[in-house]
Amino acid sequence: MHNLKSYLSGSWHSGTDSTLVNPMNGEAVAQCGSSGLDLGAAVTYGQDVGGPALRAMSFTERAAMLKGLAAAVHEIRDELLDLARINGGNTRGDGKFDVDGGTGTLAAYASFGKRLGDRAYLSDGDTVQLGRTARFSGRHVRVPRPGVAVHINAFNFPAWGMLEKAACAWLAGVPVISKPGTSTALVAWRVAEQIVASGLVPEGAFQFLCGSAGDLLDHLGPMDGVAFTGSAQTGLKIKSHPNVQAQNVRVNIEADSLNGAVLDGDLEPGEETWNLALLNIATDMTQKAGQKCTAVRRIVIPENLVDQFAEDLVAELKRFPVGDPADRVNRVAPVAHPGQFDDVKSGMAKLLEVSDVICGGLPEKEGEALLVQPTLLKATDSEASVLHELEVFGPVATLIPYDGTRSEAIRLCNRGGGGLVCSLYSDDAKWAEEVVLGVAPWHGRVWIGSKRMAEQALAPGMVLPAMVHGGPGRAGGGEELGGLRGLDFYTQRVALEGFSGLLDQRFGPAEQD
Numbered sequence: 242m243h244n245l246k247s248y249l250s251g252s253w254h255s256g257t258d259s260t261l262v263n264p265m266n267g268e269a270v271a272q273c274g275s276s277g278l279d280l281g282a283a284v285t286y287g288q289d290v291g292g293p294a295l296r297a298m299s300f301t302e303r304a305a306m307l308k309g310l311a312a313a314v315h316e317i318r319d320e321l322l323d324l325a326r327i328n329g330g331n332t333r334g335d336g337k338f339d340v341d342g343g344t345g346t347l348a349a350y351a352s353f354g355k356r357l358g359d360r361a362y363l364s365d366g367d368t369v370q371l372g373r374t375a376r377f378s379g380r381h382v383r384v385p386r387p388g389v390a391v392h393i394n395a396f397n398f399p400a401w402g403m404l405e406k407a408a409c410a411w412l413a414g415v416p417v418i419s420k421p422g423t424s425t426a427l428v429a430w431r432v433a434e435q436i437v438a439s440g441l442v443p444e445g446a447f448q449f450l451c452g453s454a455g456d457l458l459d460h461l462g463p464m465d466g467v468a469f470t471g472s473a474q475t476g477l478k479i480k481s482h483p484n485v486q487a488q489n490v491r492v493n494i495e496a497d498s499l500n501g502a503v504l505d506g507d508l509e510p511g512e513e514t515w516n517l518a519l520l521n522i523a524t525d526m527t528q529k530a531g532q533k534c535t536a537v538r539r540i541v542i543p544e545n546l547v548d549q550f551a552e553d554l555v556a557e558l559k560r561f562p563v564g565d566p567a568d569r570v571n572r573v574a575p576v577a578h579p580g581q582f583d584d585v586k587s588g589m590a591k592l593l594e595v596s597d598v599i600c601g602g603l604p605e606k607e608g609e610a611l612l613v614q615p616t617l618l619k620a621t622d623s624e625a626s627v628l629h630e631l632e633v634f635g636p637v638a639t640l641i642p643y644d645g646t647r648s649e650a651i652r653l654c655n656r657g658g659g660g661l662v663c664s665l666y667s668d669d670a671k672w673a674e675e676v677v678l679g680v681a682p683w684h685g686r687v688w689i690g691s692k693r694m695a696e697q698a699l700a701p702g703m704v705l706p707a708m709v710h711g712g713p714g715r716a717g718g719g720e721e722l723g724g725l726r727g728l729d730f731y732t733q734r735v736a737l738e739g740f741s742g743l744l745d746q747r748f749g750p751a752e753q754d
């Protein structure tokens with residue numbers, strides 16, 4: 242059994258509060274815990290030791306550090322994929338999605354960062370004349386905040402969640418205290434070991450907390466930030482934490498989302514756009530056993546297309562066998578831990594009150610294996626609130642019929658109350674324009690599928706470093722990534738007003754801006 246350790250204030254600390262299991266057979270695979278750790282000292286260590294060291298590096302040097310880290314984590318890729326299987330229950334494909342997503346994001350930020358040069362600030366917009374003449378002018382710049390970034394991650398992406406957040410913070414010049422979801426911390430811990438062993442990150446700029454967050458938030462101050470990914474309930478606790486509120490600690494929340502896929506009524510069964518929808522939805526339902534924050538939960542589909550699409554989707558899902566991820570033939574592995582299995586089962590039971598089963602259905606445990614068959618439901622009442630409000634975090638999606646009008650498609654999609662991604666399938670530019678504008682305010686990302694891009698399309702469930710990730714309302718109201726926008730959370734925008742010559746010479750845009 243692995244003994245997972247936290248890396249705080251320059252040394253490793255073990256703990257035994259929690260036991261992590263293999264969701265295929267219930268075997269204990271690791272232990273970890275944070276009881277008794279001095280988290281206040283870790284915050285100070287990050288602020289006093291890690292921050293100055295990181296800020297002494299230029300953007301170019303930090304970018305080179307990210308590139309080196311991407312290579313260092315990639316070196317242990319096979320080992321990580323094995324650990325993701327025995328702890329998270331990942332197939333090899335699921336593990337790659339997480340691990341390669343993490344190293345890919347580090348590499349992407351290395352490339353965004355190397356263009357920023359050796360300045361200590363980021364330029365933000367143009368110089369504007371403020372006085373009678375341009376002699377007195379103003380411009381905005383962004384500077385790193387001299388605090389720590391606390392990163393609290395969900396169980397489903399132990400590698401990507403940790404590395405995508407760290408990439409932005411480190412490039413901005415802010416030290417990190419990273420806390421993975423405890424139930425699947427094995428992969429995150431091994432990545433943490435590799436980061437420390439690489440010697441690439443200055444001392445204090447990376448700390449790792451394995452186990453509960455304890456009193457960590459009590460120690461944060463006004464220059465610190467918390468970037469959180471997880472459930473809406475925990476997000477609410479974090480942003481209403483008394484010290485976080487009193488100190489105006491910055492908070493970014495990435496929470497859950499009932500992502501909708503919307504089909505245009507003019508789609509023809511069997512054509513490219515139809516097939517693209519089938520492939521993407523089947524992938525979302527099965528990849529990571531549906532435990533993906535961007536997975537489609539609601540398929541908003543014109544009444545005249547429902548039966549054919551259901552039949553074709555069931556056929557598509559048959560290509561994804563369910564079983565032990567140790568056998569590479571299997572494409573759908575168990576859900577990550579027993580609590581997850583219980584939540585999926587009870588959530589599915591609630592959906593079944595307002596829907597019929599097309600395939601799959603309520604899961605039963607097979608021995609200790611937490612397997613759930615991909616389950617497609619069809620709403621008997623498209624208006625039922627539970628369909629639009631309850632995220633069942635497993636391989637489950639519901640067909641929600643609508644009358645085929647654009648306004649209804651928009652209204653049903655937006656009933657999710659704010660989402661990470663809405664995917665549209667249409668070959669009609671007018672339809673796409675109207676639906677995009679209708680759903681845009683309620684979503685962080687709108688993915689527009691058509692036969693014009695089908696051949697090259699990356700699936701809507703993929704979060705790409707160049708594009709923003711996050712969403713309004715129930716999705717948390719946060720924003721991550723999006724190229725250099727991802728650094729905004731870790732930097733302070735300051736308005737500079739003074740002599741235009743000084744502003745242009747000392748704080749002007751670099752050639753690359």
Ligand code: NAP
Pocket residue numbers: 393394395396397398420421422423424452453454470471472473474475476478479495496497498533534632634661711716
């Ligand atoms: P969770 O139970 O909310 O836990 C998320 C993280 O918060 C874990 O690290 C957890 O630690 C920690 N935590 C729990 N209580 C805390 C507290 N009082 N103070 C500080 N930290 C606390 O969520 P989960 O079950 O891991 O993840 C599943 C959810 O995440 C789903 O709803 C999914 O939609 C969402 N998600 C969203 C995104 C996105 O990018 N928007 C991505 C992935 C997942 P412990 O594990 O130690 O309890």
